[in-house]
Amino acid sequence: MSVELTRLTAAELAEKIHSREVSAVEATQAHLDRITEVDPVVHAFLHVATQPALAAAAEVDAALATGNKPASPLAGVPLALKDVLATSDMPTTCGSKILEGWRPPYDATVAARLRKAGVVILGKTNMDEFAMGSSTEHSAYGPTHNPWDTSRIPGGSGGGSAASLAAFEAPLAIGTDTGGSIRQPAAVTGTVGVKPTYGGVSRYGLVACASSLDQAGPCARTVLDAALLHEVIGGHDPLDSTSIDTPVPRVVDAARQGAEGDLRGLRIGVVRELGGEGYQPEVEATFRSALSRLESLGAELVTVSCPHFDYALAAYYLILPSEVSSNLARFDAMRYGLRVQPSLDSSAEEVMAATREAGFGDEVKRRIMLGTYALSSGYYDAYYGKAQKVRTLITRDFAAAFEQADVLVSPTAPTTAFRIGEKVDNPLAMYLNDLCTIPANMAGTPAMSVPAGLAESDGLPVGLQIMAPTLGEAVMYRVAAAFEAARNAAEGGPLIQRLENGLGVPV
Structure with missing residues (x-):
């Protein structure tokens, strides 16, 4: 019974819990058992909250037993939370030694909404330290492994959340996306990941990497599950000054409509600049197959050009490190977190320097130095200022493209999951994994990744990225759900069901 429960979608599990066919405690225990079974291999979790989870599930069961309506369509359903969101009842480390064991005095708004x-x-x-990375190898607590092949990365920075879904340790997860950290892990693990419109989900309590780029969002194994979670966590938050004061797009209705499989009347733009040289041939082939499937559903395909997307990666790696340099200055060993004191008479500056040396990993230090340089006197206009101008041009490219198409599509990542250790010492090669995902962060527009198929050469998942205009999540979910339903029908079921035993993780 417990194995069967871990195989259900979040929507299916919620239905069984709310009808009292299965208790929330049983569902939670089944997933905790699954974590015990496979996480020694996968290492998706940094902290498992066994007793608090069972207590929360028992509260749901007690409410249902008295005849109360479920608190939400997902009440009682288990979820894995990326360790960059503050939680008052468990540690928040951001994958860093500098915050090892730190327990915040409050909940992030996303966490509070989940509990409510x-x-x-x-x-x-698990995650790349302070969300800086594309492989979850930059975690201070060791890498997470991809359940499809445990010798390979699960993407990053949110590889732990994506791997927990693919390993059936949780039916839902929360990630954050600064340059692709929800979508790229979704692509390489055969799961669904959504970056909402910037400001569509509160950032209050989300430990900042780059404040103008960071966005929390839903992760799931199906489009409908992601939509259900999106509606739970989305919406205006007065505690977040960048939060949009507008209703959450009706993404659940859109996903249900899309599952009917009719995309007639929709124009889908194929971005010319996101493909070609440097992309794995099987990724390109799978993407072309996905385009044919979308066309068979009645959509009109149009080619669009976004010429400044070619400069997005370079501009991003000036803007992001600059914001990192500012945001991470707060980790000074004075108020919370790690403190290293070289000697009894060390000055405050010496304590700060020793703590940051011991507490920050190489990638975090690299980005702090890049950002400090880009913001320094004499270089600000030449680097940071010009990068922001490129950002404006990318936003204009999106605006022009959306005059020609309702959504845009591309591969989510240029390659399938690479081997652990393959790129960790080559920052440029690692950064290239975000070629397709960065533009949406630069413009603040919504984007998502859905499973598109498996590459022939390595049998690993490939993702299809769908991008929409600002607050255009509804049409994005509609297209994603239609594509998912058509692919499932043609290939005999969800892609995730084809994750086979023999890769080190029993399924």
Whole structure:
């Protein structure tokens, strides 16, 4: 029974819990058992909150037993939470030694909304330190492994959240996306990941990497599950000054409509600049197959050009490090977190320097130095200022493209999951994994990744990226759900069901 429960979608599991066919405690225990079974291999979790999770599930069961309506459509469903969101009842480390064991005095708004909705938080997932990386190898607590092939990366920075889904440790997860950290892990693990419109989900309590780029969002194994979670966590938050004061797009209705498989009347733009040289041939082939499938559903395909996307990666790696340099200055060993004191008479500056040396990893230090340089006197206009101008041009490219198409599509990542250790010492090669995903962060527009198929050469998942205009999540979910339904029908079921035993993780 417990194995069967871990195989259900979040929507299916919620239905069984709310009809009292299965208790929330049973569902939670099944996933905790699954974590015990496979996480020694996968290492998706940094902290498992066994007793708090069971207590939260018991509260859902007690409410249902008295005849109360579920607190939300996902009440009682377990979830894995990326360890960059503050939680008052468990540690928040951001994958860094500098915050090892730190327990915030408050909950992030996303965490608070999950609790209010009756969603059961299983624990905190592994990530690249302070969300800086594309492989989850930059975690201070060791890499996460891809359940499709445990010798390979699960993407980053939210590899723990994506891997927990692919390993059936949780039916839902929360990630954050600064340059692709939800979508790229979704692509390489055969799961669904959504970056909402910037400001569509509160950033209050999300430990900042780059404040103008960071966005929390839903991760799931199906489009409908992602939509259900999106509606739980989305919406205006007065505690976040960048939060948009507008209703959450009706993404659940859009996903249900899309599952009917009719995309007639929709124009889908194929971005000319996101493909070609440097892309794995099987990724390109799978993407072309996805385009044919979308066309068969009645959509009109149009080619669009976004010429400044070619400069997005370079501009991003000036803007992001600059914001990192500012945001991470708060980790000074004075108020919370790690403190290293070289000697009894060390000055405050010496304590700060020793703490940051011991507490920050190489990638974090690299980005702090890049950002400090880009912001320094004499270089600000030449680097940071020009990067912001490129950002404006990318936003204009999106605006022009959306005059020709309702959504835009591309591969989510240029390659399938690479081997652990293959690129960790080559920052440029690592950064190239975000070629397709960065533009949406630069413009603040919504984007998502859905499973598109498996590459022939390595049998690993490939993702299809769907991008929409600002607050255009509804049409994005509609297209994603239609594509998902058509692919499932043609290939005999969800892609995730084809994850086979023999890769080190029993399924």
